Amino acid sequence: MLEVKAINVAYGKAQVLRDLSLRVEAGEILCLLGRNGAGKTTTMKAIMGLLPLMSGQVVVAGEAISDQPPHKVPGAGVGYVPQGRRLFSELTVAQNLEIGLAANRSGQAVLDNVLELFPRLRERWSQRAQTLSGGEQQMLATARALCLQPKVLLLDEPTEGLQPSMIEAIRQVITVMRERGVAILLVEQRVDAVLSVADRVAFIENGRNLETVSADEIRADHSIVERHLGV
């Protein structure tokens, strides 16, 4: 569903990603693991078209989205839950979701469906996003991305700084999305959280691919993680 083909990305003169390739199938969760500064967030931004590619290609459902201007990427069915949530802070919950709906011309049915996953947001409907609690903000950020009926969902540290009950709620939603056939690319720091949901794990270092292994292999042999993350 999502294919990243040998992309090279730089901030100014500092090259961050080098020939990085990833592949996520529909109904699969691929987790990106790497040390700080390995290029995980950069990979997500590059997929969204927010950073220009020096070379390489990003393909979603057979369509090369990297050839299109950045604002067309969500229309191709890519939902993005960025690190730090990045809500439209002064807008209400309703307005944040309206922007998500508009991105792919989704209708009321989609919204109802999303609110079923996050009933709490209905109670906060006309509250400003910045007045929500951390967990509610993460729910809203996720709901906003789900509003565009994504085929591909990018989640950048969705459980960062959340209490355990909230982490569990987010985890369940991710699993539901997998069952619905969404291709999910997940960046997560905590290895145990990764192993509880991921199907495959891609290790990256200095913007390059190391190995990509199935989560079962890691569960069987934990030394793989230590070898690549060096804790």
Add this chain to the structure above:
Amino acid sequence: MEFGPYLMLATLEGAVTAAVLALTAVGLSLVFGVMRVVNVAHGEFFMLGAVLAWWAAGLVGGHPALGFGLAILVVPILVGLIAVAADVTILKRIDYDPERTIVATIGILYIIQQLTLMTYGPEARPVEAPFNTRLALPWFEFADGRPQIYWPWGLSTTSYKLGVIGAAAAVLVGVWALMTHTRIGLLMRATQLDREMALAFGIPVERVYALVFGLGAGLAALAAVLIVPIQQAHYLMGGDPLLLSFIVVIIGGLGSLPGTVVAAILIGVSDGIISVFFSPTLAKILATLLVALVLVFRPQGLFGARRA
């Protein structure tokens, strides 16, 4: 005549200044708020509005209201389109980089100003007001211990000046409604809050920018069309509105529309009063001093939110 009537007259003059200033400054504030572009050419869009109003009014004969009506309908749109062209051909090409946009808009300032001098010339030309009835203003005095209304000699304003205040207020309400109650306003605010996330959710940011730049310039042009029956069109008239708009936008809080309007009223009315009782120069000195104080003690402006 006693002090009271003078004060009322000065306040009214100040209110006209405030009305025009509010429109101009809201345009500047919108552009800065959404695009993070400091538009030094904003005053020239104001000047273009006045000069084009003179040109448009000259196209139609008959009652002055016809020419003025044409000007007020066509000129802001025309100036807005010129601004959109400047955005697409210049600002977009330099990626809206903060420093380079300042230099670029200074360039646009001189291009517009000199082109106007070459075509329109150095004269100041008036546009006739669509309506201009003299309205005597009442005052009251105490006679036999009871307040009585009387009409002091020379205390008057014109219906047109009241019209300017009313029109500016109506347009400001329109801008507010556009920002808070329409889809395009929502997209503009989302772009203002987080440009990257706006892109990540399919908002065509470049088109929003072009629209905002055009809207900002159109507001300045509209303000100029309103003031030109009182002030005359001249190719150097853009300087003062630019300075005052910056003052107002800084005092009100960069990017805050309510703050901009309140600051415009504060600066406009006090400018009117101080100019009448002391001197216009003193009014500018005090306004600039106020900006300095705001920058020192409340850098986010009176109504601005601190950016995290």
